[in-house]
Amino acid sequence: MKTLFRVLLILVVATLIGGVMYIGVDASGSSNAPSFGDDEGRPQLPAGGEFRPDGDGDAFRPEGRDHDEGGLGFPGGVIKALVLMSIAGGIYSVIAWAGKKAKRTVTTT
Amino acid sequence: MSTSNRTKLLLDIGTFLAFLVTMDPHFSGLAIHEWLSIALAGTIVVHLLLNWEWIVNVTKRLFIKTTNGTRFNYVLNWLLFIDGILIMLSGIMISESAMPALGILLPVNSAWRSLHDVSANLALIIMGLHLAMHWNWIVTTFKRVFLGSPGKPAVTGIEQEA
Numbered sequence: 001m002k003t004l005f006r007v008l009l010i011l012v013v014a015t016l017i018g019g020v021m022y023i024g025v026d027a028s029g030s031s032n033a034p035s036f037g038d039d040e041g042r043p044q045l046p047a048g049g050e051f052r053p054d055g056d057g058d059a060f061r062p063e064g065r066d067h068d069e070g071g072l073g074f075p076g077g078v079i080k081a082l083v084l085m086s087i088a089g090g091i092y093s094v095i096a097w098a099g100k101k102a103k104r105t106v107t108t109t
Numbered sequence: 110m111s112t113s114n115r116t117k118l119l120l121d122i123g124t125f126l127a128f129l130v131t132m133d134p135h136f137s138g139l140a141i142h143e144w145l146s147i148a149l150a151g152t153i154v155v156h157l158l159l160n161w162e163w164i165v166n167v168t169k170r171l172f173i174k175t176t177n178g179t180r181f182n183y184v185l186n187w188l189l190f191i192d193g194i195l196i197m198l199s200g201i202m203i204s205e206s207a208m209p210a211l212g213i214l215l216p217v218n219s220a221w222r223s224l225h226d227v228s229a230n231l232a233l234i235i236m237g238l239h240l241a242m243h244w245n246w247i248v249t250t251f252k253r254v255f256l257g258s259p260g261k262p263a264v265t266g267i268e269q270e271a
Contacts, residue, residue, distance in 0.1 A: 006161055010154055017191055018198045025220050077133025081233050088237025089244070096241075 117159050118250045124152045128236070132229065143207035146200055153193060182242050189235045192228050199225035 127149050134142040157164065167175060167183050201208060202221040208214070240247070252258040 003158060006158055007154060010157055014190075014194050017194050021195055021198055025218065025224065028220065075133050075136040077135055078129050081129055081132040084230070084233040085237035085240065088234045089241030092238050092241040093244070 113159070114250050115254050117156075118247070118254055120152060120155060120159065121247075124149065124156060125240075127152070132233070140206040143200065143204055146197065147207060150193075150197055178242075185235060185238055185242070189232070189239055192232050192235060195224060195228040196232060199228060 127145055130137050131142055131146045131149060137145065164186075167179055171180065171183060199221045202215055202218065203225055204215070
């Protein structure tokens with residue numbers, strides 16, 4: 001029962017924080033969204049009514065993620081993650097070590 | 110070695126490895142990236158439950174009697190939690206595999222993609238700091254669990270200060 005209450009508490013806090021983020025992003029997204037009028041840059045459809053993008057005709061590929069399919073390629077992102085975490089951790093360790101050393105120097109003098 | 114510490118360490122190692130895999134969708138593929146991230150949310154809840162006593166104790170004495178190191182650790186943990194929610198929420202909003210598979214189609218907003226990238230990079234920095242702050246506990250508990258090395262109970266640098 002106690003655990004269930006704790007889980008619920010975590011979920012409620014996460015939902016509240018997520019809700020605030022959603023409202024913030026949604027509000028900024030809708031206020032920044034450009035509005036297109038018919039004579040303000042939207043391409044006019046040809047008489048046939050079908051939009052055909054420039055390119056090689058048959059092989060139209062919509063824009064999207066470049067990592068959709070994926071699957072055990074070179075783990076560059078994993079290495080990047082490890083390097084970034086090591087740098088952050090290293091900087092913290094140096095600062096913590098320097099702080100301890102300064103403290104020791106003060107107490108011995 | 111208490112079962113609690115062993116459980117915590119094994120869960121944390123598993124969570125960390127999953128976190129690394131989710132950081133590279135090129136490596137895992139988009140479907141694994143999305144489903145594994147959703148599963149990670151569950152392990153983070155368990156991680157919080159296992160460390161509940163620490164959370165409650167520090168919250169109670171945060172403004173009264175605690176060290177700066179513990180305060181910093183507490184704030185950092187909150188930042189990691191909030192950033193994790195942002196990663197999860199933005200990931201759900203731009204989902205191309207998991208949400209459609211569940212029959213949920215969400216409106217497209219390009220802001221979520223930028224937020225997903227920024228929050229993921231921020232999580233790497235915060236996670237690096239989080240690991241560095243608990244490095245003593247990780248090394249000591251790892252030695253005791255996997256190498257059977259005896260020694261004094263594992264404490265984090267923060268706990269030592271407190």
